[in-house]
Amino acid sequence: MDPLMLAVEWWWIAPAAAGAGAVTALGVRRSRKSSGRRLALDAARNDLSDAQHEAGQRKRAVKLARAEHARLVAERSASRATSSDVASARRALQQAEREAKAASADVRARRVRVNVARAEIPPASRQERFPLARLNRAHDAITARWMQYETDPARLIAYPVMSNGKDPAMAAFLAAARRARDLRPASESRITTAEFAAYRDAVADLERTFDVAEHTAKERAAGRDPDAGPAWQDSAHALFNRSAEAIDKAAGAAASAFAAWSARRNPPPRDETPEQ
Incomplete structure (x- = not known):
């Protein structure tokens, strides 16, 4: 093909490519400015999403801990679990509930940070x-x-x-x-x-x-001494632990007494088959 005719036929390629390059560069610059202004908001949104995921996991952990505690309480009534097992499950449940509350509080705090970051987006x-x-x-x-x-x-x-x-x-x-x-x-x-x-x-x-x-x-x-904390906190913590153990032991003793009373009140039927 004649080079002159080829140039005439494809004359539009160079201007189009230049225009596309200019648009792309403008888009990159705009994107960079936008991301610079909205960095705090984007990061806050990501933090909120992570906190919501964590809160969901903590709620599920509470359900599992509650079910395990209920199972061990029932097992103890049937003399297949000890009071120590129930006490351990109760402590695990309480810890799971505290972590779930903390995760929910974190979600609320992250929502506030998202709102603050949105309000603080500066002009370009x-x-x-x-x-x-x-x-x-x-x-x-x-x-x-x-x-x-x-x-x-x-x-x-x-x-x-x-x-x-x-x-x-x-x-x-x-x-x-x-x-x-x-x-x-x-x-x-x-x-x-x-x-x-x-x-x-x-x-x-x-x-x-x-x-x-x-x-x-x-x-x-x-x-x-900045590291010395109030002594009453340690005493209160120890007292709480001793009280929880005493309650568990008392509950175990009550369950055992109830089982013994039930056995006495409802004795098993005697075998009345006459001797041969």
């Missing part, structure tokens, strides 16, 4: 208010608070824990600082929802561990 023109930019500023703020203890001689003398990497509270903070540093995305780089969620959680853990380390340092500077 305010990139400094994008979720990742806010997270970077929170990270930098914690680092600045920590550096005040590292660079101020008076604070170093007053709060030596803040420069002691062997202290458990400070060691936890330093580990959180390394994790947040490693998960922090490079500037101008694309970031997925999962990466943002991991960095968000790392910064939250950094804030928590710094607060614990700072509280520990101030308590020890004041001559108090």
